[in-house]
Amino acid sequence: MGASIRQNPPVPDFRSPGTLARAVLATNVVALLAAAARAPAWDMLPGAFVELAALVEPALALALATLFLLQPWLRRLGWAALAAAVAGIAALGAWTLGVTLEPGQRALLLPSGVGAAAAWSAGAAALVLHYLYLRAKSLSPALAEARLAALTARIRPHFFFNSLNGVLGILREDPRRAETALEELAELFRAVMGDGRELATLGEEIALCRKYLDLERLRLGERLRVEWRLDDCPEDAAVPPLMLQPLLENAVYHGIEPSAEPALVTIAVRRQQDGVVIELVNPFHGSNSHHSGNRMALANVRERLALFFDLEARLDTETSEGEYRVRIRIPYRRLKR
Amino acid sequence: MNERPLRIFIVDDEAPARLRLKALAADIAQTLPNVLAGEAANGREAIERLQSAPADVVLIDIRMPQMDGIELARHLARLSPAPAIVFVTAYDQYAVSAFEVNAADYLLKPVRAARLEAALRKAATAPPPTEDALLRLSGAGRRHLASFERGRLLLVPVADILYLKAELKYVTARTCEREFLVEDPLTRLEEEFAGQFIRIHRNCLVARGAIMGFERADDAGAESHWRLLLRGFDGKLAVSRRQWPAVKGAIQEAAREPRRAS
Numbered sequence: 366m367g368a369s370i371r372q373n374p375p376v377p378d379f380r381s382p383g384t385l386a387r388a389v390l391a392t393n394v395v396a397l398l399a400a401a402a403r404a405p406a407w408d409m410l411p412g413a414f415v416e417l418a419a420l421v422e423p424a425l426a427l428a429l430a431t432l433f434l435l436q437p438w439l440r441r442l443g444w445a446a447l448a449a450a451v452a453g454i455a456a457l458g459a460w461t462l463g464v465t466l467e468p469g470q471r472a473l474l475l476p477s478g479v480g481a482a483a484a485w486s487a488g489a490a491a492l493v494l495h496y497l498y499l500r501a502k503s504l505s506p507a508l509a510e511a512r513l514a515a516l517t518a519r520i521r522p523h524f525f526f527n528s529l530n531g532v533l534g535i536l537r538e539d540p541r542r543a544e545t546a547l548e549e550l551a552e553l554f555r556a557v558m559g560d561g562r563e564l565a566t567l568g569e570e571i572a573l574c575r576k577y578l579d580l581e582r583l584r585l586g587e588r589l590r591v592e593w594r595l596d597d598c599p600e601d602a603a604v605p606p607l608m609l610q611p612l613l614e615n616a617v618y619h620g621i622e623p624s625a626e627p628a629l630v631t632i633a634v635r636r637q638q639d640g641v642v643i644e645l646v647n648p649f650h651g652s653n654s655h656h657s658g659n660r661m662a663l664a665n666v667r668e669r670l671a672l673f674f675d676l677e678a679r680l681d682t683e684t685s686e687g688e689y690r691v692r693i694r695i696p697y698r699r700l701k702r
Numbered sequence: 703m704n705e706r707p708l709r710i711f712i713v714d715d716e717a718p719a720r721l722r723l724k725a726l727a728a729d730i731a732q733t734l735p736n737v738l739a740g741e742a743a744n745g746r747e748a749i750e751r752l753q754s755a756p757a758d759v760v761l762i763d764i765r766m767p768q769m770d771g772i773e774l775a776r777h778l779a780r781l782s783p784a785p786a787i788v789f790v791t792a793y794d795q796y797a798v799s800a801f802e803v804n805a806a807d808y809l810l811k812p813v814r815a816a817r818l819e820a821a822l823r824k825a826a827t828a829p830p831p832t833e834d835a836l837l838r839l840s841g842a843g844r845r846h847l848a849s850f851e852r853g854r855l856l857l858v859p860v861a862d863i864l865y866l867k868a869e870l871k872y873v874t875a876r877t878c879e880r881e882f883l884v885e886d887p888l889t890r891l892e893e894e895f896a897g898q899f900i901r902i903h904r905n906c907l908v909a910r911g912a913i914m915g916f917e918r919a920d921d922a923g924a925e926s927h928w929r930l931l932l933r934g935f936d937g938k939l940a941v942s943r944r945q946w947p948a949v950k951g952a953i954q955e956a957a958r959e960p961r962r963a964s
Binding site for chain 1 (some may be wrong): 715716717718720721724725739744765767768792810811812813
């Protein structure tokens with residue numbers, strides 16, 4: 366089986382932007398508190414903080430760079446061993462910096478000595494790690510699973526009942542087409558009722574979307590035009606299941622159904638550096654009373670992207686010149702099947 | 703029940719949905735004699751065809767492009783005799799409660815034969831929903847105004863109307879091409895289309911998007927006043943002194959944020 370959120374190591378990944386950002390932020394908060402404790406008056410605080418930051422930031426950068434390099438080894442450690450290793454690395458960072466200072470500077474900046482600075486640094490690192498531990502615990506697999514289960518994409522009743530009505534409509538005239546349609550409906554439901562916690566591949570998600578669009582074509586006929594641009598599509602990229610289908614459903618509901626003329630939905634996928642960009646464009650008809658459904662689907666996809674990819678995924682929307690555009694950027698992680 | 707079969711007309715933008723209703727109507731013909739008066743894929747087509755092939759009951763899908771089912775029902779209510787209306791809708795909690803409040807009959811998709819028969823029987827005897835009930839149902843303005851000419855109902859797209867002017871008994875709607883007589887009173891039109899039209903005179907509403915500019919008129923003897931120039935229209939429309947501040951404000955606002963294509 367491929368990666369799933371349940372198998373994610375609970376220890377932080379020191380190569381992920383999210384962890385790095387949080388480590389920098391937390392360390393600076395600790396530094397700010399230390400500066401506040403040192404400063405004799407409130408108006409001295411900025412000065413004290415800047416003075417402290419001049420020492421803390423280089424040590425922090427050194428420690429984070431080391432952690433970044435050692436990540437493949439660190440990820441195999443448990444929390445306790447990891448805490449010891451990180452504190453050691455932080456202390457080493459501070460000590461290295463301390464001994465490279467000229468003796469005069471050292472006496473001025475580190476009046477209590479290099480050893481004390483290293484100890485402070487180890488303490489701060491332990492605090493930051495404790496914060497990351499608490500965060501990982503609050504996002505523990507059980508909790509994340511519950512959130513994902515609750516977030517599992519829903520199929521709009523509007524679509525479901527209209528599709529059933531469409532199938533019933535053609536049942537007597539074209540039993541074979543009705544048969545295919547029911548099979549497609551079953552596939553969609555399997556996906557919707559499936560395990561929302563397992564990652565899927567982009568290829569699988571696209572195949573599902575094609576089935577969905579085929580069903581919509583049964584009702585909408587020539588009015589639904591679809592263009593896929595998949596020349597540069599990494600089919601093995603890991604995505605949250607049902608990442609695209611709810612967005613397509615929005616596109617059909619808001620872009621195609623209100624249009625009497627044939628209208629076009631475009632889905633383009635391309636690689637961009639170490640990420641994948643998926644762009645969905647549909648016509649936009651100014652006045653629409655069903656905006657809430659659209660926002661719900663967007664919020665749902667956005668939150669699931671955040672649970673799977675943390676800060677590395679983004680979802681943006683844009684309305685311009687009669688077009689509505691959704692752009693998703695996710696990191697490219699291969700999912701082996 | 704009458705002697706002659708019930709004439710049914712079906713309006714739905716989705717072909718399979720029309721097929722389904724036709725099949726069910728045929729199925730219940732044994733117990734409820736009926737014939738298909740016709741079918742249409744949109745509101746315009748429906749109004750066109752219903753005038754040459756009248757029906758007793760019109761089955762109308764609510765969600766259709768360009769003209770939704772409720773607007774169609776509002777126009778059909780002006781035909782004489784007005785057909786009975788049964789709305790058809792897929793799941794929509796809000797719509798369903800609104801129908802119940804306003805005593806309009808409705809069918810849920812997928813439609814069942816027994817339910818269709820009951821609705822047709824009821825519709826054949828019950829009075830059609832009133833204009834006010836339909837107005838409350840839609841919650842949104844119409845996209846067309848109805849105009850009768852030589853006994854025929856014509857639809858004038860609201861987006862094409864430059865101005866609406868009250869004259870003696872009727873209101874005229876002016877488009878780039880010509881004038882149409884409409885039956886709605888000006889005050890009601892002003893309420894329904896407040897976002898699209900602005901009152902410039904006691905008897906005149908102008909489309910905000912059509913306003914091109916204004917000029918000062920100095921008629922000999924009379925007090926000076928302002929006149930509006932409209933896009934695609936040669937004449938000039940007088941603005942009353944009372945409405946001028948509001949009209950000026952609207953023009954300035956439009957100049958500040960370029961209008962999106964309307």
